[in-house]
Amino acid sequence: MHAQDSSSGPRLLSRRDGPVLVLTISNPSVRNAMHPTLYRTAVEQVRAAAADSQIRAIVLTGEGEHFCGGGDLKRLADQRHRPRAEQLAHLDALHDWVMAMHDAPQPVIAAVEGAAAGGGFSVCLGCDLIVAAEDAKFVMSYVKVALSPDGGGSDSLARALPPQAAMELLLDGNVCSAQRLYGWGVVNRVVPRGEALDAALAWAHLLAAGPFDAQARIKQLVHAARGRSRRTQLDAERDAFVDSLYSDECGEGIAAFLSSSHKRG
Helix, strand or coil: CECCCCCCCCEEEEEEECCEEEEEEECHHHCCCCCHHHHHHHHHHHHHHHCCCCCCEEEEEECCCCCECCCEHHHHHHHCCCCHHHHHHHHHHHHHHHHHHHHCCCCEEEEECCEEECHHHHHHHCCCEEEEECCCEEECHHHHHCCCCCCCHHHHHHHHCCHHHHHHHHHHCCCEEHHHHHHHCCCCEEECCCCHHHHHHHHHHHHHCCCHHHHHHHHHHHHHHCCCCHHHHHHHHHHHHHHHHCCHHHHHHHHHHHHHHHHHC
16 A cells, blocks of 8 residues: 555556557556546446457556555545545445456456555456566555455455465565465466566457457356355356357367368378
8 A cells, every 4th residue: 555645646547459458557656556536437447348349358557667556545544534434435446346357258467567565466366367577566565554455355365375375465464576476376477577568468469369258258167166066167167168169259269270280180
């Protein structure tokens, strides 16, 4: 988290790179600290993207040297003197953003340079894939100011890590390196400093060229698996496989593979 000058405010910049939507958290003077207005904009942008068949992948990044320093501590200090219901609504907006990324059929890739702290780390974990610069720093800083996590941070870490590792990150509130998270399987790719966005975009374009409906079903299956019994998950896999098998994109994919195999033979 980071103290933010209230005279400036965060924005969510949006641009298209072919079939890839790039969303950029922009508040660089304070490490891209966030605000509830940004949460609500993000919900709108991601939900709109989810409904747009021309967008095949989404990349989330931060402007400048950092991904996101988390929440605005000055706003939170002021919020303590305002109605509790107001803060509950703000957090609902943040959680709607995380769920919008979860529910979108497109793969969502976080491109992380510099710091991903507090809510910034939580939002990063809410993405499907993470590309991080080798010197990127991740920290669940909530406990440092006597707060518990928001943005799905506890859920994401509990799903991804053994309980002891998740507890360490949340209870200590100490900085964790990209390399350590890579070793745990939380970060997918570690790249040289300054190259996270380019690497994420290259991956996004590769995924965007793939079979969209099948990828969407895979994403849905993976996200749903932990909340299901094995039998329920097997049934879901069966239904998704059959839906995919009878799709046009699968027919084209099998034909192309068989043709390629025949030529190699």
